[in-house]
Amino acid sequence: xxxxxxxxxxxxxxxxxxxxxxxxxxxxxxxxxxxxxxxxxxxxxxxxxxxxxxxxxxxxxxxxxxxxxxxxxxxxxxxxxxxxxxxxxxxxxxxxxxxxxxxxxxxxxxxxxxxxxxxxxxxxxxxxxxxxxxxxxxxxxxxxxxxxxxxxxxxxxxxxxxxxxxxxxxxxxxxxxxxxxxxxxxxxxxxxxxxxxxxxxxxxxxxxxxxxxxxxxxxxxxxxxxxxxxxxxxxxxxxxxxxxxxxxxxxxxxxxxxxxx
Numbered sequence: 131x132x133x134x135x136x137x138x139x140x141x142x143x144x145x146x147x148x149x150x151x152x153x154x155x156x157x158x159x160x161x162x163x164x165x166x167x168x169x170x171x172x173x174x175x176x177x178x179x180x181x182x183x184x185x186x187x188x189x190x191x192x193x194x195x196x197x198x199x200x201x202x203x204x205x206x207x208x209x210x211x212x213x214x215x216x217x218x219x220x221x222x223x224x225x226x227x228x229x230x231x232x233x234x235x236x237x238x239x240x241x242x243x244x245x246x247x248x249x250x251x252x253x254x255x256x257x258x259x260x261x262x263x264x265x266x267x268x269x270x271x272x273x274x275x276x277x278x279x280x281x282x283x284x285x286x287x288x289x290x291x292x293x294x295x296x297x298x299x300x301x302x303x304x305x306x307x308x309x310x311x312x313x314x315x316x317x318x319x320x321x322x323x324x325x326x327x328x329x330x331x332x333x334x335x336x337x338x339x340x341x342x343x344x345x346x347x348x349x350x351x352x353x354x355x356x357x358x359x360x361x362x363x364x365x366x367x368x369x370x371x372x373x374x375x376x377x378x379x380x381x382x383x384x385x386x387x388x389x390x391x
Contacts (some may be wrong), residue, residue: 144172145371150223152216152267154178154207154259155233157185157332160283163359164230164366165189169198171367174223176203176216180233196205199223207233208254213266225270228370231260232283234301238294249297256282256301260308268316277320279370281363284327284381290349302327304368306381313379322378324369329385332356352387 151168156163157179166189169175175193179186179202187201193200203219205212220226234256239248260282271278287295289303306325313323330351365384368374383391 146228147172149173149227150176150225151228151230151370152176152178152203152218152226152263153232154263155180155283156189158184158327160331160359160362161232162189163363164232165200165364166193167360167367168228168230168370169193169200170196171371172226173228174199174201176201176205176220176223176226178205178216178233180204190239190374194242198305199255206250206255207231207259207263208251210262213262217266217270220267220270226267227271227274227276227278229263229267229271229278229280230283230366230370231256231259231263231281231305233259234283234285234298236285236295236298239297240294241296244297252297253301253304255307256298260305264308264312268312268321270321271321277296277375278322279374280309280312280316280321280323281366281369282306282323282325284325286329286383286385288329288388289327289383309381310379317378320375322369322375324378325381326362326365326369326380327383327389328357328362329383329388330356332358351385351387355386357384357386363372 151173153161153165156165156177165175165177177186177189183204186204190202192198203216235252282305284302284306288299309323309325362384369377
């Protein structure tokens, strides 16, 4: 992030100045990069993480050190009581304009070994979580009357077919369907809704993630490299900023050519 953020604000308004964003799963990797990027361009950011408060507060501190404004918002978004609580926090900042549903679980289990409990757990974060966030925060966007942006982070595995991840694929396919439906339903309020589908991205894998999924090993990437979290954050920034107001109902693929639409 730029350390001269405050000096630049004195010369001209930053692109997201006066906007408020909530980014889920923002303690590390892609979510962290999105939070930092939105803050760099002027947004006040609620930094959400499921349980790792230290990671969330580290991102908040990083934003504050660069002259931005951020608030820690810890909570499991699959819990129906969490999103309304976070919405109250957002009201203190003026209400959310930008909603980024990035949180997700990416466990690997074969279909025959998968329990219904695990199936529901995975869907509850990516799909139910996005639904609950929308229910809690879309009313704020409508009440503000300035439009808004809702981005759900999907993934390439739902498009290429990935063994041992049917629950992840199903959750992301549902998320993309939710974004398309909301794009039409919320268009009269000038709220754009899109899914962003990253390919192979250089991230720090958690202990629960397991080995790299099969499609990472068998599918060549034409650009012959993994992407970076900053490249994903830049696309989110485009979608939620003034340049992205005519993009809605889309699934945007950022994958180095690994999957071609």
